[in-house]
Amino acid sequence: MGIHLTGIVILVGNYGSGKTEVAINLAVMSKKAGTDVRVADLDLVNPYFRTRESKGVLADMGIEVVLPPDEYMHADLPILTPAIAGMIRQPASLTLLDAGGDDVGATVLAALANVLDLKEVQMLQVINPFRPNTDTIEGCLRIRDEIETASKRKITGIVGNANLINETTSDIIYQGHDFVNQAAYASGLDLEFITVPADFIEQIDMTYFSCPILPVARQLVPPWIEPKSFVNSTQQPGS
């Protein structure tokens, strides 16, 4: 029961749902499994903690991150590089588009509609039930509706990303799985996969879950914390 995503995959969700951590870790896992991966940072609404901060780590692994030119990297105003449209026209085996948070962050996708409409595209909603606004099924459905309206595009699957960062426990992972399972059911969509922090993989009962697992080594950390190593997160559990 592994994660076998290919083609163009867009990650959307409310602010802080963990789209970027999912994108980075999914890119690394897919790359290690031999898939050619490219990631685009489409976050035009968040000033810190974006995919661009992991550019070096990803580049070292041979994963291309498509970003605005260096001189605009910390601009106040949103920059959408024309290279994005190019990478959608000629996608890698797996092309990950990491959109910004909420409906405002997903608005950029509507601007790319002319290129995205020519391709088969999956759009996954990342849900962390321990965040405000997605702590109820109604909240998840409302966010979905707002994102679909803003992006002019339908969400095709759900990703569970239950965590409290450094205070995550096994219970949070189990409870989170049950919650996103219900959210997926209420949405009428598949639960594509859930995340589990890489250091929990050994201690958690994998048979509990009804979907594939993405081990996550946290990358977007404040300066007093070291990013986690990907070493233990490359093996898909059960695969």
Next chain:
Amino acid sequence: MGKILMKGNEAIGEAAIRAGCLNYFAYPITPQSEVAEYLARRMPEVNGVFLQGESEVAVGYMIFGASACGERVFTTSSSPGVSLMSEAISYIAGAQCPAVFVNIIRGGPGLGGILPSQADYFQATKGGGHGDYRLLVMAPASVQEAVEMVMKAFPLAEKYRNPVMILGDGLIGQMMEPVEFPEDLRTEPSNKDEWATNGMSTRGDDKQNLVKSLYLDPTALNDHNLLLKSKYDQMKKEEVLYEPVNMDTDYKALIVSYGTMSRVCKSAVAMLKEEGIEVGMIRPQTLFPFPEKAIADAAEKSSCKIILSIEMSMGQMVEDVERCVKGKLPVSWYGKCGGDVPSPEEIMDVVKERI
């Protein structure tokens, strides 16, 4: 309610509501715009008001007006926005009105940049606006502490009838951490009937309350300034907050650092300890009043050879640290102020080099 994961800016917005503040006026600016975004959604759910002003100058006076009428009110902004509000802040302090200002600092001067910085230390602690006034300034080092400080800020503002400022660097606003909210203060009564222009009929008394900062008579203005000074002296006696780290050792150096910079320093202190190098740290939680006595006492330690003020500003806090140390030990500065936050390893190297 259990813990939830919140961005500092969201948590600050929620904390204000839980402190009973249902009036939020603001003008968006990176890196604090998420407060407005959060409260635009949240305020209507609690019958509160979020109103975007036409500029920060307007917002400053909207705060003054609402506060003068006895409403709990707050705003959030970032450096250049706070500069624009500074005139109103001086009027609010002069007129003795309570209000809470949150500054999620960006790099400066001028437009600077949007990355983390602590370059508004002087602005917050030494004025910003004109006249003999002070702000009570608190600097959180975590999202949880930001929640607690915001919730504490409203009762303190009312106790002293003076603006309180929460000074956070961009990381405090942008990072996500698990938080829980202390007991809800929404039903706590305010002392507004004693001073606010909320209408004699509302209060059921015949005392006219007058809110003003104009005192043309020289004796009256001097008396007014003496009264303000007595409040600031009382803050120095009663409101000092700081966190000591590794202070029960024979530390060779003392670090003074606040906000998220102090978390980097705390990591460095722990890593140096593993190498057998003891370093003490004092983290001011209030910047005004400054933990003068704690730093003065720490400088008396015979094992301590040097004091380091480590900040994301160009040595602004050094002046306050030197004031406390009174020349007994050398006070040295280290910091960065462009947006890159120094790493724990960098701080370790600085300490090793200077002890």
